[in-house]
Amino acid sequence: MVAYTFQWHVVPESAGALAHGLKLTLQLSAISFALSLVLGLVVALCRLAPSRPLRALAYTYTQIFRALSLYVYVLFIYFGISAVFGINLGTFAAGVVALTLLNSAYMAEIYRAAIQSVDHGQREAALALGLGHTRTFSSVTFPQAGRVAVPGLVNQLVDIVKDSSIVAVIGLLDLMGTTIQLVSTERAPFELYTATAVAYIVLILAISAAAALLERRLARHLRGGGSGPSPLEWMQRYRFGGRVPT
Amino acid sequence: MSEAAANQAAELDLGEEIVVAEGIHKSFNRGHKEREIHVLRGVDLQVAKGEVLVVIGPSGSGKSTLLRCLNFIAPPDAGSVTFLGHCLTGEVPRRRPAERMRYERALRFYRTHIGMVFQHFNLFPHMTAADNVALGPTRALGLTRREAKERSLEELERVGMGEKAGQYPSQLSGGQKQRVAIARALAMRPQLMLFDEATSALDPELIGGILEEMKRLAESGMTMIVVTHEMGFAREVGDRVLFMDEGVVVEEGGAREVIESPQHERTQAFLSAILS
Numbered sequence: 001m002v003a004y005t006f007q008w009h010v011v012p013e014s015a016g017a018l019a020h021g022l023k024l025t026l027q028l029s030a031i032s033f034a035l036s037l038v039l040g041l042v043v044a045l046c047r048l049a050p051s052r053p054l055r056a057l058a059y060t061y062t063q064i065f066r067a068l069s070l071y072v073y074v075l076f077i078y079f080g081i082s083a084v085f086g087i088n089l090g091t092f093a094a095g096v097v098a099l100t101l102l103n104s105a106y107m108a109e110i111y112r113a114a115i116q117s118v119d120h121g122q123r124e125a126a127l128a129l130g131l132g133h134t135r136t137f138s139s140v141t142f143p144q145a146g147r148v149a150v151p152g153l154v155n156q157l158v159d160i161v162k163d164s165s166i167v168a169v170i171g172l173l174d175l176m177g178t179t180i181q182l183v184s185t186e187r188a189p190f191e192l193y194t195a196t197a198v199a200y201i202v203l204i205l206a207i208s209a210a211a212a213l214l215e216r217r218l219a220r221h222l223r224g225g226g227s228g229p230s231p232l233e234w235m236q237r238y239r240f241g242g243r244v245p246t
Numbered sequence: 247m248s249e250a251a252a253n254q255a256a257e258l259d260l261g262e263e264i265v266v267a268e269g270i271h272k273s274f275n276r277g278h279k280e281r282e283i284h285v286l287r288g289v290d291l292q293v294a295k296g297e298v299l300v301v302i303g304p305s306g307s308g309k310s311t312l313l314r315c316l317n318f319i320a321p322p323d324a325g326s327v328t329f330l331g332h333c334l335t336g337e338v339p340r341r342r343p344a345e346r347m348r349y350e351r352a353l354r355f356y357r358t359h360i361g362m363v364f365q366h367f368n369l370f371p372h373m374t375a376a377d378n379v380a381l382g383p384t385r386a387l388g389l390t391r392r393e394a395k396e397r398s399l400e401e402l403e404r405v406g407m408g409e410k411a412g413q414y415p416s417q418l419s420g421g422q423k424q425r426v427a428i429a430r431a432l433a434m435r436p437q438l439m440l441f442d443e444a445t446s447a448l449d450p451e452l453i454g455g456i457l458e459e460m461k462r463l464a465e466s467g468m469t470m471i472v473v474t475h476e477m478g479f480a481r482e483v484g485d486r487v488l489f490m491d492e493g494v495v496v497e498e499g500g501a502r503e504v505i506e507s508p509q510h511e512r513t514q515a516f517l518s519a520i521l522s
Contacts, residue, residue: 124319125368129434130358130386132350139385143372221372221414 010188011195021178022199028092028174029161032099036156039100040107047112058108065105070163073098078170095167095174102163103156110152114145147218154211158204165200175199264438264469265360266292269325270315272308276323285311286322287493293438293471298464300484300501301473304516307490309473310365313440316471317360318353329356330437358386361431365443367423369415369430375402376411379430387434394433401429405459421452428459439463441472477521481505489513 011018046058078094081087089097118141126136165176173181179196183189270289275281285308293299301309314320316327321336328334332352339345369378379398383389389397402408405425415423424444431439441460445453457479464470464483474480480487484501489510497510508514 119368121364121366121368122370124314125362125364125370126381127319128317128357128360128362129382129430130354131382132354135385139381140370144370147372221374221416 004190006191007186007188008191010182010186010191014182014186014192014195017178017182018175018195018199021173021175022203024092024173024178025161025164025175026203028095028099028164028167028172029157032096032103032164033157033160035096035100036103036107036160037153039104041111043104043108044111044115047108048115062105062108065101066109068102070098070102070166071169073102074166074170091167091170091172094170095164095172098167099160099164103160106159107153107156110149110156111145114149114152115141117148118144147215150211150215150218154207157211158207161203161207162200262294263292263328264295264297264330265316265471266328267312267316267325268328270312270322270327271324272311272315272320272322285493286315288325289490289493289495291471291488291495293469295469296467297485298470298472298483300480300487301471301490302475302477302480302487302516303490303496308493309490310442312490313362313442313471313473316440317357317362319362327356330359332356354386358382358434359437361434361436361439363424363427363431363439363441363444365446367415367420367427367447369423369427371415374412374414375407375418375426375429378415378426379433382430382434397433398429401433402426404432405429419452420448421455424448424452424456425459428456428463432463437469439468439470441470441474443473443475445474445476475520477505477517489516491516 043058043061046054047062049055049058074094077098078089078091082089122140122144123136126140127133131139164174167174168177168180171177175196179192183192186192268290270286271284272286273282273284275283289308289312291299291312301312303309311320315322315325315336316329318327318334318336321338323336326333326335332355334349334352334356339349369375370381373381376395376398379401380391380394383394383397384391399408399411402411405428407422407425407429410418410422410426415426418426428444444460445456448456453476457476460470460472460479461483472480472484481501487499487501487504488495489497489504489508489512491512497504497508497513499509504513505517508517
């Protein structure tokens with residue numbers, strides 16, 4: 001501590017580069033999140049399908065892609081696959097694929113649990129009205145399951161934003177990659193890592209706040225006019241990804 | 247019979263059977279040796295137009311399952327259901343797409359023309375009362391939003407829930423929920439109404455209102471099959487009573503006769519237990 005000279009001026013000087021890295025982090029996260037949302041739902045529907053092979057396939061998917069860490073996927077996809085098949089994905093695409101595979105497997109489980117949580121009588125009532133299976137799902141089951149799934153899906157988004165920093169290992173200049181590069185040239189690790197950490201925290205708190213608003217909106221019909229969860233309650237609910245032990 | 251012809255037959259008051267079920271069998275957990283439960287063991291029933299059939303029996307006797315077999319929410323394993331000239335079995339033709347389509351269309355015909363009211367209401371919690379009632383007409387009958395809305399308000403008005411049209415189910419009492427559920431079923435303009443213990447989940451003081459609603463419906467000429475433990479209602483409103491136990495029909499006859507002087511031993515035991 002004593003021998004260190006703070007050089008906070010490095011941070012505003014690097015703002016441009018950091019902002020560019022942040023933009024890349026946002027793009028990577030947003031695209032991976034959107035793809036995972038869709039792919040996860042498809043896998044969840046296969047998990048619940050009447051067809052046995054389809055169920056087995058979806059089960060295998062969720063088990064395999066949840067089994068390894070993102071770190072392994074990124075390296076495997078970027079270096080491993082390209083070495084064998086000669087497919088050069090590029091760092092951004094490799095990051096998207098890795099994040100999507102891992103998170104869609106988690107999301108499939110979130111969706112599945114949410115769909116199964118909807119009371120069986122809801123489906124019965126819709127079928128009794130003459131709605132087909134597709135319309136029963138789209139008008140009755142999914143809207144209710146979706147509300148249940150929102151907190152879990154938001155946690156997944158938080159994970160994606162944080163985990164996306166791992167793509168720095170294949171040289172993608174996202175927020176983390178940019179910071180690592182700047183640290184090696186500017187020699188101000190404390191200042192730069194602090195700035196980056198603050199950026200991540202602000203980003204994730206903003207996501208949590210937006211999610212809480214969304215959740216309150218979706219739960220309107222259950223409150224009967226009362227107020228939603230207090231700020232403390234939703235802070236607890238979105239403990240920065242839901243993985244911090246209480 | 248084509249759908250149009252069936253509709254026509256339904257409109258003409260032919261005074262004949264609206265629904266006939268023959269040899270209905272149903273098991274749950276089929277194929278799992280130990281957990282398999284044979285709920286229905288060959289049940290026959292027929293209901294004529296305008297008739298009110300009351301189904302009574304101890305819990306677990308298969309009454310609710312029988313209702314679910316009639317509209318194929320729980321398709322029977324064996325036996326057939328004839329409804330307004332259509333005849334369906336629980337066997338889905340999986341191989342041939344054309345037959346499959348015909349089967350699905352028939353299924354839709356059954357369900358859109360048979361209204362069902364559940365013990366636990368089963369209202370859609372994410373929709374207002376008005377939207378609950380309008381869902382079937384828009385998504386199953388193909389009415390426009392405006393037509394469905396109009397019909398929805400009309401039906402809610404009829405059950406005394408006009409003022410609650412914009413409320414969500416969580417804001418309604420049990421009795422109010424069941425009224426909305428009745429309106430939801432009636433908005434489909436059904437030819438047959440199934441009531442599955444419609445008052446069993448209600449607070450005692452709310453039961454009378456729902457029974458009154460059902461009585462009014464019966465008086466308007468609606469064909470109804472009512473599963474209930476309300477013997478007063480069964481005797482007063484029911485035309486015929488069917489007593490079920492362990493998946494079979496034990497006794498069947500005029501409502502008054504069966505309830506006041508049951509012939510079968512099991513019916514006597516059940517009625518004396520429930521009426522004491």
